[in-house]
Amino acid sequence: DKENDERKGEIIGVIKKQMWFKGTDLKYFLPTSLYSPTADLLLYFEGNRDVTFVNIDYYLDKRKYVEKTQIQQFFETIGVWTVSCVKIYKKAGVWDLPDWQKEKLGYFAHSSIGEVIDYDLDGLSYLINKGPSLEQSKLVWNFLAERICDIEKFLEGYVEYTYYSRKRKHFPSSLYNNLFSRKWLYNIDGQLCEVKDVYIEDLL
Numbered sequence: 001d002k003e004n005d006e007r008k009g010e011i012i013g014v015i016k017k018q019m020w021f022k023g024t025d026l027k028y029f030l031p032t033s034l035y036s037p038t039a040d041l042l043l044y045f046e047g048n049r050d051v052t053f054v055n056i057d058y059y060l061d062k063r064k065y066v067e068k069t070q071i072q073q074f075f076e077t078i079g080v081w082t083v084s085c086v087k088i089y090k091k092a093g094v095w096d097l098p099d100w101q102k103e104k105l106g107y108f109a110h111s112s113i114g115e116v117i118d119y120d121l122d123g124l125s126y127l128i129n130k131g132p133s134l135e136q137s138k139l140v141w142n143f144l145a146e147r148i149c150d151i152e153k154f155l156e157g158y159v160e161y162t163y164y165s166r167k168r169k170h171f172p173s174s175l176y177n178n179l180f181s182r183k184w185l186y187n188i189d190g191q192l193c194e195v196k197d198v199y200i201e202d203l204l
Contacts, residue, residue: 012077012078015031015078016030016031016032016078016079017030019031019078021034021054021055021059021075021080022054022055022058022059023052023053023054023055024037024052024053024054024055025052026055027052029052030079031054031075031078031079031080032079032080032081033052034052034053034054034075034080034081035051035052035053035054035080035081035082035084036053036054036056036072036075036076036080036081036082037053037054037056038082040083040139040142041053041081041082041083041084043135043136043139044084044123044127044136044139044140044143045084045123046136047126047130048123048126048127050123050126051122051123054075054080056068056071056072056075059071083143083146084121084122084123084124084139084143085121085122086119086120086121086122086147086151086154086175087119087120087121087122088117088118088119089117089118089119089120089174090115090116090117090118096116097116097118097171098174098177100177101118101157101171101172101174101177104171104172112161112162112163113159113160113161114159114160114161114162114166115159115160116157116158116159116160117157117158117159118157118173118174119154119155119157119173119174119175120173120174120175120178121140121143121144121175121178124140124175124178124184125174125178127140127184128178128182128183128184131192132184132192134186134190137184137185137186137192140184141185144179154173154175155172155173155175155176155179156170156171156172156173156176157170157171157172157173157174158170158171159171179195180194180195180196181194182194185198185203186203187202187203188202188203
């Protein structure tokens with residue numbers, strides 16, 4: 001009933017914010033900092049040491065009569081990620097942004113810098129820097145397709161600053177730069193290319 005659903009929601013909220021779970025590196029994390037070790041995510045994050053998966057095997061050993069799928073469903077319920085997510089990166093200041101973003105913003109002389117927000121698909125910068133395989137490229141496409149309804153709002157970051165009055169200025173996010181200015185798609189010739197250099201019918 002409604003009361004039980006509300007109580008369940010409260011419990012899940014507490015677990016998300018206060019309970020720590022073991023990752024594959026044997027350290028403990030909040031559930032929303034962990035990924036589920038699905039085949040797709042293991043491939044997508046291959047070699048990326050900044051990402052931690054929940055240690056499913058550890059919890060299976062502790063709950064010998066519980067099925068693996070039940071453990072996975074529980075972790076999904078409490079916020080462990082099952083797909084790569086768009087994450088918010090809060091910067092200490094404009095100087096923490098890449099040079100190409102600074103150029104878009106211009107120079108903030110005599111300004112007091114406040115909040116600086118940037119967005120990126122978790123793991124995408126790492127993947128593009130090392131060069132994605134064809135299968136990893138397809139995973140990026142699939143992840144984006146799942147977020148197609150709200151992806152547009154992550155294509156701009158912003159900086160808040162004070163210059164006589166409180167202002168906000170927008171800039172292309174890291175996600176925008178990775179998707180539209182870097183090579184992550186494969187054409188029918190098996191070559192990595194940027195979005196502007198390939199038609200959808202020419203994708204491999």
